[in-house]
Amino acid sequence: MTSTLTIAALASAEKMINAALRYDPATRIGLTQLEGKIIALQITTPGITIFMMPMDDELRLMSSWDGDADTRITGSLLALAQLSQTEIHNLKDSGVTVMGDLSLLADLQRLVKNLDIDWEEMLSQFTGDIIGHQTAQLIRAKLSWAKDRAKSGQRLTSEFLTEELKTLPGKAELNDFYQQVDDLRLAVDRAAARVEKLLTERKP
Amino acid sequence: MSDKKTTHFGFKEVPVDEKAERVAEVFHSVAAKYDVMNDLMSGGIHRLWKRFTIEASGVRAGHKVLDIAGGTGDLSYQFAKLVGANGQVVLADINASMLGVGRDRLTDRGIAGNINFAQCDAQFLPFPDNTFDCITIAFGLRNVTDKDMALRSMQRVLKPGGRLLVLEFSKPQSEILSKVYDTYSFKVLPFMGKLVTNDAESYRYLAESIRMHPDQQTLKEMMDNAGFVRTEFHNMTGGIVALHKGIKP
Numbered sequence: 001m002t003s004t005l006t007i008a009a010l011a012s013a014e015k016m017i018n019a020a021l022r023y024d025p026a027t028r029i030g031l032t033q034l035e036g037k038i039i040a041l042q043i044t045t046p047g048i049t050i051f052m053m054p055m056d057d058e059l060r061l062m063s064s065w066d067g068d069a070d071t072r073i074t075g076s077l078l079a080l081a082q083l084s085q086t087e088i089h090n091l092k093d094s095g096v097t098v099m100g101d102l103s104l105l106a107d108l109q110r111l112v113k114n115l116d117i118d119w120e121e122m123l124s125q126f127t128g129d130i131i132g133h134q135t136a137q138l139i140r141a142k143l144s145w146a147k148d149r150a151k152s153g154q155r156l157t158s159e160f161l162t163e164e165l166k167t168l169p170g171k172a173e174l175n176d177f178y179q180q181v182d183d184l185r186l187a188v189d190r191a192a193a194r195v196e197k198l199l200t201e202r203k204p
Numbered sequence: 205m206s207d208k209k210t211t212h213f214g215f216k217e218v219p220v221d222e223k224a225e226r227v228a229e230v231f232h233s234v235a236a237k238y239d240v241m242n243d244l245m246s247g248g249i250h251r252l253w254k255r256f257t258i259e260a261s262g263v264r265a266g267h268k269v270l271d272i273a274g275g276t277g278d279l280s281y282q283f284a285k286l287v288g289a290n291g292q293v294v295l296a297d298i299n300a301s302m303l304g305v306g307r308d309r310l311t312d313r314g315i316a317g318n319i320n321f322a323q324c325d326a327q328f329l330p331f332p333d334n335t336f337d338c339i340t341i342a343f344g345l346r347n348v349t350d351k352d353m354a355l356r357s358m359q360r361v362l363k364p365g366g367r368l369l370v371l372e373f374s375k376p377q378s379e380i381l382s383k384v385y386d387t388y389s390f391k392v393l394p395f396m397g398k399l400v401t402n403d404a405e406s407y408r409y410l411a412e413s414i415r416m417h418p419d420q421q422t423l424k425e426m427m428d429n430a431g432f433v434r435t436e437f438h439n440m441t442g443g444i445v446a447l448h449k450g451i452k453p
Contacts, residue, residue, distance in 0.1 A: 004440055004441050005250045008252055011252065034287075036264065051259075055285055063256070063259060064256075066259070066260050067262040134382060
């Protein structure tokens with residue numbers, strides 16, 4: 001059963017998304033091409049289904065939809081979040097299942113990936129052009145810095161765990177270990193074959 | 205003793221042929237500030253109730269929708285966007301003042317081409333049989349003199365398979381909520397009405413008419429009797445409001 005609170009939460013989220021989309025004309029145009037399509041986002045943990053419908057150049061979020069969805073995407077919140085960040089080639093092992101029109105999902109994913117909010121335009125509505133421009137520059141620089149940090153942070157963490165703490169094996173070490181396992185397996189196979197041969201030869 | 209048939213107007217009994225006129229007076233009086241008062245009285249929650257109604261409507265591009273007692277056009281605005289250029293929405297209201305406010309508001313918001321306006325009585329809908337895919341009546345049925353007749357009229361103009369959605373105040377499901385709600389309706393509402401529209405009487409009528417309106421189960425049975433099938437209701441905000449749904453077979 002849909003509660004008034006869920007409807008309120010979705011209404012707020014919808015308002016925020018559409019307010020942000022006002023400053024990304026390319027995504028708005030992209031949404032008009034998907035107009036009238038219903039995408040059901042079925043989140044397994046926590047259990048909630050959200051229906052998305054592009055209408056005009058806005059996105060509408062609904063707690064229920066009395067009709068068929070064009071595309072139904074099912075998965076945990078984490079799996080769905082990962083899906084929005086990676087290109088879809090194969091959904092196997094992604095923890096996400098899709099029923100219906102897969103191209104609609106690809107279109108939507110492309111829109112999310114190419115989301116480019118014009119911070120400058122948004123801020124200048126409130127602050128005027130000069131302050132808006134300077135603040136937007138700052139936001140852009142910080143976002144770019146945060147993206148770089150996120151990438152290098154991932155690399156540094158893995159180096160720290162493998163090289164400094166030695167809690168995890170390095171890639172080369174692992175490959176060497178796999179090679180040794182392969183060699184051992186082959187040696188055991190050879191030994192087994194030889195024993196088999198000897199036993200056969202000794203039989204009268 | 206007079207044998208003239210009467211009906212309720214809030215807690216008062218009035219002759220049947222007077223009710224429409226009296227309801228009209230109430231809405232003429234509040235039309236200009238109807239939306240402000242709705243927001244104030246419900247704390248904005250009426251927008252969520254209407255939002256849920258839109259979700260339950262299943263209206264798609266190309267559909268024909270009749271929004272009865274559509275007043276200031278909240279639902280019609282959303283329906284007009286949903287049905288697109290090939291669909292059609294009819295905003296109907298018995299009250300010229302409310303219809304005028306709704307028409308101006310929709311025109312100001314750029315809604316044109318797929319919307320028509322009709323001043324008509326829900327009991328005698330002036331449309332051919334089997335015309336609409338969906339009919340909604342939000343906070344309007346309790347003001348109708350003969351609700352059964354109105355439901356039959358709606359059933360007639362719906363297409364087979366079409367759905368009727370009745371959004372209306374109903375009976376709170378918990379005793380505590382019911383008591384709080386009573387105090388709010390009979391003490392706070394008329395006071396707010398007095399402050400904003402200088403018309404406490406109209407808002408007293410609003411509170412009384414809500415109490416006189418059939419509860420969830422009774423309205424469901426009335427819809428069954430009018431010929432709807434798969435009737436069901438969904439309580440919102442603890443049953444203060446309920447959305448009833450029925451399909452024309």
